[in-house]
Every structure is written in C-alpha cells, then in structure tokens.
Amino acid sequence: MQAFVDQLIQEGYFQGLPKEIIYLGAMLLAALVVLSFFVAPLAGITSWLERRVWARMQSRVGPNRVGPQGILQWLADGIKNLLKEDIIPSAADKWLFVLAPYIVFVGFLATFVVIPFGSQLIVADLNIGIFYLLAVTSLVVVGILMAGWASNNKWSLLGGMRSAAQIVSYEIPAGLAVLTIIFVAGTMSMQGIIKAQGWAPWDWFLFYNPFTFVAFFLYFTAALAEGNRTPFDIPEAESELVAGYVTEYSGMRFLFFFFAEWGNLYVIGAIATTLFLGGWQVPPVTDNPVLIGVLQFMVFFLKAYFWVFVAMWVRGTLPRVRVDQLMSACWKYLVPLSFVSLLGTAAWMVLYPKGNRLASFGMFLMGVAILLLFFKRVNYQIRHSRPEIYWKPYI
C-alpha cells in the first residue's frame, strides 16, 4: 500500500503536505475502511453463522426470520443491545469497568493491519508481521483482568483470573508453532511467508514435513484456547460461573466482548491460512490485475472462514476441560510437543535445505486419506442411526 500512496504523491495530489501527514491520513483511512466495511459485518455475520451451524448440528434450525435466512439477526441484536439501560454496579470501579471492553477491542482490532487479504491488499506489510500479531493479541489479557476485577464480584474475579492464566500459558505453544513456520519461511513478514509457499496443496507449509503438520494442530488448539473458545471456554463457562468475567456487563458493553471473540475467530483462521495453507496463492489463470486481486481475496477469505467453521464445529462437539486439566494439557502435552516439532523441523531443514517435494507429496496424500476416512465415518453415522423416524413428525 505504501507504493500506491507514493504514486499518488508523485502524481501531484495532496499539494505538498509533509509526507508523514499523508501517510498518517492514508493509514487512518485504510484502517477505517477495513474496520467498518469488513470487520464489523464480519463479526456480526460470524455470530449469525455460529448460531445456524450450532443449530443444524443439534437437529434444529437457528435464527431464520430476520432478513433472508435470518442474516440480519446480528443487526437486530446490536440495535436491541444499544437500546438497553447501561448498568454499572455501584460498588464497581467505574473507570476500569468502562475501559475494559475497549482494551479487549483494541487488542483484537489492531491485528487487522497486517492480515494479508491479497498480494497488494495489505494495510501495512511490516517486516515483523507475525511477531507483531502475537504481541498485540496479548493485550486482551489486560482487558479481561480489568473486567474481572472492576466488576467487584467474586464470580467475575474467578473468571478473570482463570482467563489470564489460560491465555498467558497458551501463548507458548502458539508461539512455538509459529516459530516452526518462521524457520521454514526464513522471514517474519506475512507477505514473505505466503510468497514462500505455492498455490498447490502439496506446496503449502502444512504438508511440508510431518513436524509442521503436527505444528498446525498445536497452533489451532492453542489459538482456540487463547480465544476463550470451547473446549477451553472456562472464563465464560455459563454453567459454572454464570457468565464468568462478563457477568456484570449488560447491553452493548457485553456485546463488545463477544464481538471481539467472534472477530478473533477470523483472525485465528487468517493466521492459520497465512502460515500453513498458502494464503492468497492462486493458480495462474489470468493476467488481469483486478481479477487476480478479487480471486486472491476470495481464496484467502474462504480458507480463513473454513477454520472459523471448524472452530464453531468443535464448540458444538466437545465438553469443557477443567482449569487444572487445562494447565496440565498446556504444560505437559502441548509445550513438549511443540518443542519436538520445532527441533524436528530444524533437523529436517539441515537434512533437506531445499525442501523435499516427495515427502510433501506423501504428506498431502496422507491428509487426503484422513479426509476420506472422516467422510466414511460420517456415512456410517448417517446410515447407522436410521434418520427415517425424523421424517414423520407426528405432532
């Protein structure tokens, strides 16, 4: 994007304002465009999709009345929450209470400046892109702790403490898995990592060697834990602590936390796609730059959104783990495994400095085999539980 703005300055727009001001204005404009036209509707539609996906997995229909197929449900929810009374508990610490949702929001929104939507469509291609992402997503811990403490409620405090422990611990396996990919790619810049992959599945880093395959699942699990999603949603476990650290929040403030959570799902998917699934790489079908841009955007979006769907799917399937099991899973299982994958990748790179195409192809075939096995099991479930009885609803 910097090249584009430089070109505009060359052509004589902005009549001689200092360069920094122009850059600042351009960045603010880009951030505004991304946030209001992409992030806000995206978080809303993710909330609708989550409810529909969840409902279909429970043999019922989700919200389908507001707008075509219920797609405007999030607007209705947002307007309803804006109209609610703003309750701040009298014994709560007012400034921290009010500030907490905004810090969580900042921690989540600041990640969008480095998400690569296309080869030219990135707000700022920092050369420490992925490192910046990991750093900025840790801001949410501060927000959650503030929310838990400022509510002046023992349940919220418990929730906030648990959440802080959880997020801080799971940074480590996530960071190590990311480090594995940085080893292979050789750069921390998001565009650089994508350019080091190809468009075909066997060129993706997911199938590069068995260690990165394992690193992917470690990253996904750790990212789910950081995003407070089931099976790690203890801080907001609604059957244990009423609502955890958001118990005292109501109206739009309450919705901010969930807005950040759903948007965070997309960020998780986007990082997973960038690092492991080849980002916006498309097969070279056309020369038209606009068409290529659109195609890349769509491919990236679909790949990232598929992982959002998987996160919703996991939420609908698995029960919650307990706090001490969460910690033991992190420190006893995920951290050693991520160290193993890191060292394994390093050893692989020493053995095969240019990569091993054959091994990648073999891993790809193994991935396809796992997918086929999965569909075979699904078929077995459908045949085995005789769905005919559902087809005669006898009222």
Added chain:
Amino acid sequence: MSTLVEYVGNVAETVTTIFEGMAITFSHFVRRPMTIQYPDRIEKPVQEMLPLRYRGILEVDLDICTGCLACERVCPITCITIGIEMNKETKQRSFSHFDIDICKCMYCGLCAEICPTGSIRHSQEFEGACYNPAGLVRHFVTEPVPLYKPKKGGETDAQMITKVELGLKYLDEFATPEEKVGGAGAEEG
C-alpha cells in the same frame, strides 16, 4: 518407558475420540433438522393434528348439560363454579353461571370422564394466553339456559342429535373403560 506409552496412548485416544465426535456432529449437520416451524410454516394448524385424547382447555356444551354438578364435585382444585336457579312460576331450573377458571385448572381430565352426557370436554385448544387476568376465567352462560333432560328412547330433535352424539363419541374415546359399554377398553386389546 510405560509412562511414555501411556503419554502417547492419551494423545492418541484424545485425537480419535474427538475425530469420532466431530464426525457425529457433522453427520447431524447434513441431515434435515427436526424443527417444526409453528405457526406459519406448517400445512395444517396444530390443533387438527393432535390426538383426540389430548387434554386441552375445557369447553362446555350447555345444550346437553343436565346440571348434575358431578364435575364441580370431582374437580380436585375447585376451578368449576356452577349456579342453578329455579324460576318460581314455571318451576323450570336453569343455569345462572357456569365458570371455569382455566389458570387454576390442572388439565387432569377427571371432570370430562365423569360427565354423563359428555358436555364438558377437553378441546384441542392450548393457546389460552391473554393480556388481562380476567380473561382467564371462561364464562359459558350468557343468558339463562334451561337444563337438559335426556329423553328415553333416544333424542328426536334434529339439532340436538348431533350434539348428543358428539358428546357420546367423546366419552367413548375418553371415559374410563369400565364405565361405558363398548368403551375404549373392552373391545381393543
């Protein structure tokens, strides 16, 4: 060594059971949902699809009520109040009020079983909500109605035949098996 085997076994078991669980939820995802979207996306109203024995809100057909007060006596929660008055000149007894409080009613069916003509019945109606608590007491007498005397040798009046038969048919389906000849218990089974 055994701890390593146990460790790997734990990881393997977790992964396989999660895989299986996700296969099951995905299989439900692609099946048809079981929801019946009431009240607008169904072919017939629900009230027509309920079984005949369904114990909905009570209704009374005063034209065939004999005024025996059996339902008022048997109700365990005294939600039926009946008033009968005698007209001094014509010596004709008629109803002054017949009220059923549907929010007290337990929908137990004891009153419908004991009625000799089947005039008090459970309808298939279940949507009784209203904005005003006074609307929850159903008044069935708007003008004084004379009591019904069942005629020996069957009913002759054309209008009354349908009502009487409707009441008897309801009792056939609903009353306790030993009380009615040819009731629900004796022939089936």
Added chain:
Amino acid sequence: MSDPVHAESEAFHTEDMTISMGPQHPSTHGVLRFIVKTDGEVMREAIPDVGYLHRSIEKIGEKVTWHGYVPYTDRADYLAAMFTNQAFCMAAEKLAGVEVARRGEFCRVIACELNRIASHLIAVGSFGQDIGAVTPFIHALRERETINNLMEEICGARLTYNYIRIGGVGYDITPETCGRISEFLDHFELIVDEYNRLLSYNKIFIERLANIAVITREDAFQYNIVGPNLRASGVKWDIRRDIPYSVYPELEFDIPVGTGEKGTLGDCYDRYIVRIREMQESCRILHQCLKMLPKGPAIAKVARKFKPPAGEIYVRVEAPRGDMGFYVVSDGSEYAYRVRIRTGSFTAMSLINKISRGLMVADLIALIASLDVDAPEIDR
C-alpha cells in the same frame, strides 16, 4: 491433595471466599442454593439450602379425595410423574384390597418404563450440558419429544399424566400406539449407541468425571442413597428385583451396576454410565411387555367415592431417581389422613456437604449433576 494448600494458607493469613451459588443458576437442577466456601478454586464446604420449591403437596393430600389427589402426585416430581402416580395408587389399592386389572398392570409397566427413559434422557443430557457439551443435550431432548408424543397419544398430556389410576390405568393403549412404541424402540437403541460415541467415550468427558466425587459403599449406606447413585457404588439393589411389585417378577432384565471401568468405583462416571445402561434395559423391558400385553379391561371397578378402611401402609417403587416411598395413613373417610412422600433426591442432598470437601468448583457442578437431584423432588 489439598493438604499442601491448607498448610500454606496457615503460614499466610488468607480468608475463605463465600460464594452463593444462588437459586438462579443455569446448572443447579431447579431452584437450589448452595453456600460454597472456597479457598481459591478448591472448596472447603458446600452447604445446600433447599426449600425454594416447596408447594405443600403432602398437606394437600389431606384436603382432596383419593381420586383427586392423583393429579397432585404428578407434580411431586414432574420428570417421573408416572412413578409417583403408581406409588400412590398402589398404596390406595393395598389399603382397600383392590385387585388391579392384569392388562392395567402391563400398561402401567409400559408407561413407567417409557417415563424412565425420558427422565434418564434429561439426566444424561443436562449432565453433558453442565460439563460443557451442549449438543448431546439437544439430541436427548429430541428423543424425549418422541416419547412425549407417545404419551400424548396414550393419555392426552405430555408431562403431568394422571394416567395411572386406582385399580389400573385411565386409558387403554391402542394397537397403533403399540406399533409406534416398538418403532421408536428400534430407533432409540441405535441412538443410544450414537450418544455413547459422541459423549460417553470422549476423552475430555472421561477426564472430567473419572475419580471425581467418589461415593463409597459405606457412605452410600450411611447417608441412605438410593437408585442409580447406589448402584453406581457397586450395590446391586433395585426395588423391582428385591421387593417386587406389579408384573416385574415375570419380566427379564438385568440390573446395571457400576464397575469403576474408567476410574474408581462410585465416581461420577459410574453414575453416568449406569443411567445409560438403565435406558437400554428399559428398552428390553418394553419389548417384552409389548409382546405379553393381555386382553381384558384396563381398570378394575373402583367406587367413585373411594373410602378405604382405616390403616397405614408404606409402598416403595423404583423411580428413576431412586426408591420413592409413599407412607399413607387412612382413617376411613374419603380424604387421606396423612400422605408422606420420601424421595431419593432429598437424601442425596445431605451427602453433598461431605463429599464436596477438597473438590473444585467445577467438580461440584459435576457432582450435583451426577446425583441427578431434582428440585421438585427435594422440596415437594
């Protein structure tokens, strides 16, 4: 396990946190309140506070007639309404010496076992939901909807049935209904297998429940725990087998007992898996009853103004939550003199304080859910 924690807290000066898991809580089954004193995550004690759903059902028994009291017994435990109906009717019949119609006995067993399946579906479903798995709960409710439809065909109501009457049953079961019941059973047995694959064998679920809140055999006897909770601790006691009533002596079924297969004997997982196995046994009983259903009237002749001779009696049935006892005293009039209901959930509440020492707050939820306590049964 908790000793190092307590020793450290004596070196510092720390205070316990008193939390009220109040009557409005998504996962106490009904309106129950617990006053929980915790030291961080680990609990010191959990004191139950009951009485939020008291409706004086026992006192009402002295004010309404014998036939009229049967709908009230439905509400004493609305998830297992057939069993309360049956217990009261058995008490009245034994006092008056009424012989129940044979077909009525079989209809009673069919209705009761269907209701047992429905109640256990709610128990395991809400257990899953308290642990965090929301999908199995909805699947269990979907199956329960079919059972509700069957009940609606049989007796006209979906939850509070008033079906089992003094002398037999209120309405007969038609052959079409019998066909639908066996169709449902063929489908349901496969669904239980699917439910097991989704939830019971899930490693996270097992880790949450194994070795948690163990109730030993001696504790169970001391605190008078009954029902699936007792059987999960290894005691093979079932009223249908040991103090038989109705036509259960003629039916063939097993009593599932906890074996500590995934942890210790008597932990939460045992209590959960015993309920799943009981559902499968109920399917077996239902298949036999549907085959053995005799012809004849479904109810014996009983006077409208029922006046049993003076006397007292204690009747026990095997309800889904344990041994439900009705102690009925009659003084010869058309109202009972005293009705006393003894339920399994009430005694299970007394055990929670002892077992919860040293557990974590999340385990308290698992414990309450595994005991399958039910607020209407506790408070009546």
